[in-house]
Amino acid sequence: xxxxxxxxxxxxxxxxxxxxxxxxxxxxxxxxxxxxxxxxxxxxxxxxxxxxxxxxxxxxxxxxxxxxxxxxxxxxxxxxxxxxxxxxxxxxxxxxxxxxxxxxxxxxxxx
Numbered sequence: 498x499x500x501x502x503x504x505x506x507x508x509x510x511x512x513x514x515x516x517x518x519x520x521x522x523x524x525x526x527x528x529x530x531x532x533x534x535x536x537x538x539x540x541x542x543x544x545x546x547x548x549x550x551x552x553x554x555x556x557x558x559x560x561x562x563x564x565x566x567x568x569x570x571x572x573x574x575x576x577x578x579x580x581x582x583x584x585x586x587x588x589x590x591x592x593x594x595x596x597x598x599x600x601x602x603x604x605x606x607x608x
Contacts, residue, residue, distance in 0.1 A: 505575050512571030512585070519564035527557035535600040545608045552607040559599055566592060 526533045532542040532549050533556040546552045566588050574581025 501578070505578055505581075508574030508578060508581050509571040512567045512574060512581070516564040516567035516571070519560045519567065523557040523560040523564065526560075527553045529553055533557065533560070535597070535604075542604075545604065548607045552603060555603045555606075556600070559596060559603070563588075563592075563596060 522533065530549065532546040533553050534542060535556075566584075570581050570584035570588060572581075573584045
């Protein structure tokens with residue numbers, strides 16, 4: 498029983514540690530003069546994005562949603578470990594694709 502609780506807590510903390518960078522990016526980069534990149538560090542975004550303020554606002558929302566998805570997975574770990582693991586797997590496969598598609602739409606909208 499103690500091992501199960503320990504594993505659930507470790508899963509929850511691990512998910513929170515994944516969420517923290519997304520929350521930081523969404524909070525502190527939304528007012529940046531440079532466009533928020535999508536994990537790749539694309540330096541050509543400065544030339545592509547015309548309305549940086551609104552682009553960053555929408556990308557901050559995307560990053561915040563990613564952070565909350567990890568928090569949800571962490572809570573899933575606390576409730577029942579297979580739920581948390583399933584949510585993490587969904588976030589790291591389908592979720593990445595969905596976020597990439599949203600990023601492409603946001604980039605197209607402000608380019």
